[in-house]
Amino acid sequence: MLLGHPGGPYFRGKDADHWTVLKGEVEGGEDLVAVARREFAEETGHQPPDGPLIELGEIRQKSGKLVLAWAVEGDLDPETAVSNTFEMEWPPRSGRVQDFPEIDRVAWFDLRDARAMIKAAQGQFLDRLERAVGEEPR
Structure with a gap:
């Protein structure tokens, strides 16, 4: 299963949970x-892999955000992934805007x-993927 770790200073050093x-608005x-x-x-x-999509449905996160997901079989070298960026003032109230x-x-x-x-909350997607493919996905 390919997962992404959120960027920015609030998530530095946070891994589990x-x-x-990968999602967006x-x-x-x-x-x-x-x-x-x-x-x-x-x-x-990278462009997403071609292939049949597995619909994983929707979940509501603790924040109230509704997330819909699909899975597709593919192979991506994580070392080659490069994300888009966002700007935010950091440190807070410093007047300095940085890209993350x-x-x-x-x-x-x-x-x-x-x-x-x-x-x-997104663990439900893993349950649904496991049921859909009938075995543990990568």
Whole structure:
């Protein structure tokens, strides 16, 4: 399972329960699969793999954010991933604006390790993927 670790100073040094599926915001009446493909490209610097999509449904995170996800079989070298960036004032109230990667790294996890690393609510995606493929995905 390919997961992303959020970038920026708030997530530095935080691993377990902080990794996430690659995701982003829907703009206007965009097609949801097109959004998922765009966000994958923005957060990895690679086009998503072609192939049949496995719909993993939706979950609501603790923050209230609704997240929809799909899976597709693929292979990506995590060392080649480069994320888009965002700006924020850092340190707070310093007047200094800095750029940070949206995702500071991606990594492959087996299902057991992914469960330990992914945000708690997103664990449902792992359950659904396991049921859909009938075996433990990479």
